[in-house]
Amino acid sequence: MSRMNEGEAAGGRRRQIMEIAAQIFARKGYRGTSMRDIGEAAGVLGGSLYHHIKSKDALFVELHHAALDAAEQQIAAAIDCHDDPWGRLEAACATLLDIQLDPHSLTMPMMNDFREVPERVRVALIDRRDRFEQLFRSLVADLPLPAEIDRSIYRNLLLSQLNSAADWVRPGRMMPHDIAAQIVRVFRHDDDDPPPA
Amino acid sequence: MSRMNEGEAAGGRRRQIMEIAAQIFARKGYRGTSMRDIGEAAGVLGGSLYHHIKSKDALFVELHHAALDAAEQQIAAAIDCHDDPWGRLEAACATLLDIQLDPHSLTMPMMNDFREVPERVRVALIDRRDRFEQLFRSLVADLPLPAEIDRSIYRNLLLSQLNSAADWVRPGRMMPHDIAAQIVRVFRHDDDDPPPA
DNA sequence: CCTACCGATCGGTAGG
DNA sequence: CCTACCGATCGGTAGG
Numbered sequence: 001m002s003r004m005n006e007g008e009a010a011g012g013r014r015r016q017i018m019e020i021a022a023q024i025f026a027r028k029g030y031r032g033t034s035m036r037d038i039g040e041a042a043g044v045l046g047g048s049l050y051h052h053i054k055s056k057d058a059l060f061v062e063l064h065h066a067a068l069d070a071a072e073q074q075i076a077a078a079i080d081c082h083d084d085p086w087g088r089l090e091a092a093c094a095t096l097l098d099i100q101l102d103p104h105s106l107t108m109p110m111m112n113d114f115r116e117v118p119e120r121v122r123v124a125l126i127d128r129r130d131r132f133e134q135l136f137r138s139l140v141a142d143l144p145l146p147a148e149i150d151r152s153i154y155r156n157l158l159l160s161q162l163n164s165a166a167d168w169v170r171p172g173r174m175m176p177h178d179i180a181a182q183i184v185r186v187f188r189h190d191d192d193d194p195p196p197a
Numbered sequence: 198m199s200r201m202n203e204g205e206a207a208g209g210r211r212r213q214i215m216e217i218a219a220q221i222f223a224r225k226g227y228r229g230t231s232m233r234d235i236g237e238a239a240g241v242l243g244g245s246l247y248h249h250i251k252s253k254d255a256l257f258v259e260l261h262h263a264a265l266d267a268a269e270q271q272i273a274a275a276i277d278c279h280d281d282p283w284g285r286l287e288a289a290c291a292t293l294l295d296i297q298l299d300p301h302s303l304t305m306p307m308m309n310d311f312r313e314v315p316e317r318v319r320v321a322l323i324d325r326r327d328r329f330e331q332l333f334r335s336l337v338a339d340l341p342l343p344a345e346i347d348r349s350i351y352r353n354l355l356l357s358q359l360n361s362a363a364d365w366v367r368p369g370r371m372m373p374h375d376i377a378a379q380i381v382r383v384f385r386h387d388d389d390d391p392p393p394a
Numbered sequence: 395c396c397t398a399c400c401g402a403t404c405g406g407t408a409g410g
Numbered sequence: 411c412c413t414a415c416c417g418a419t420c421g422g423t424a425g426g
Binding site: 028116150154157160161165179 | 354
């Protein structure tokens, strides 16, 4: 029993640190977060963190990858509940917004500012994000869009929308699902009924 | 004549430094840009810049304000050429994208990452940006949108779209005006002809 | 997990 | 505009 507690404490400790780090990164950005900040929030000195992690870079990349892994799973599950292409898109948007706007989700909101991250970190982040975006590539491919809309631009517009939502949404004033519904309302254009004048 | 050259050199020197700083800030962000970086690009040591500027904070705020001033003027001029609300919106989008995507425009592209900037700087930036966004508030107010679209969300979606365009647009692959046209195509929803089934 | 420290870099200044 | 420097802070390490 005491051995389990020790093991749990050690294993849980690393995860705890990761979650704390994720929240501070999300709030203050990569450069704005010092190892001493993370240590303070975890109740230890900055140097002590290096028994659990290899470097600040590695910590950040690991967090980013874990966040996208979790997001992919949640979105895939949400999509499966719908058959129609617009319903699937709205489910994906709502799930992603849920993640981006939940302050407890210790997840990805740092997905954006690639500019303040070291070069080697940036290539790892971009590579992972590109794979993530494949999911939306197929969602957009299934939409019955009018021919004059470029699907590549359309997908980028939609994704940058979802990524930057955290910058302007006032928490509590509107639910993520309502915002997702509004986004889909704006992005919805059907090709099926061109009124034969 | 030599006195004019001296005066021009001194006045032009400050402007030259501002333009150089703007480009580096735009590329590497506030925290990622050191005064020594700016100095190097200007051909002087970092400390020497302080004869022209008061502080890094003040320099950044001044650049931000000047960029928004210029953008407001250009957009206002572009809008004046159009009478129909959608044409005015597209002209505004095209002008703003021109500015955001032009690497020579030494303008605002740092408008976003408010997170890596000191507190007092952030409030100054946000305050100025809010005034800038009034321009789009009136543009959106004039649109004949369907009733089920929330104009407040609509405006925020559009603005975050324009702000983040620089993150995904591959320079040279598509002209800013074409992208603006696509954006307006996606955002265009008319209320005028609800087909009486 | 702490103490004690490293080399590097930062924004900024004095004095010329 | 430079030299020479300041105090602060950074990521990270050795040794216990």
